[in-house]
Amino acid sequence: MDGVQDTPVNAEICGKYCGACPTYKRNFLARYGPGTLFCARGTSLATSKVKTMGCFCPACELFTEHSLVIGYFCAKK
Numbered sequence: 001m002d003g004v005q006d007t008p009v010n011a012e013i014c015g016k017y018c019g020a021c022p023t024y025k026r027n028f029l030a031r032y033g034p035g036t037l038f039c040a041r042g043t044s045l046a047t048s049k050v051k052t053m054g055c056f057c058p059a060c061e062l063f064t065e066h067s068l069v070i071g072y073f074c075a076k077k
């Protein structure tokens with residue numbers, strides 16, 4: 001299965017999940033690149049280490065479609 005593509009449609013889907021998740025909000029990830037779609041674009045460029053507090057990726061349709069595992073794509077090294 002191909003990886004998740006960096007497209008506007010996928011970024012909008014991502015926003016429903018990443019945008020609502022506690023890790024995203026508490027670490028102000030909207031302020032840093034790449035903003036969303038971490039599974040395609042890579043980890044957040046937040047200046048301090050992302051403190052993980054729950055991940056909504058497993059509910060995301062792209063997570064299921066692309067057989068992703070675990071989540072926390074914003075924080076992984």
Ligand code: SF4
Nearest residue numbers: 014017038039057060
């Ligand atoms: S799997 Fe996670 S990072 Fe990837 S699009 Fe879905 S919510 Fe965003």
Ligand code: SF4
Nearest residue numbers: 018021055056073074
């Ligand atoms: S990758 Fe997971 S933990 Fe990170 S912001 Fe998206 S839903 Fe939240």
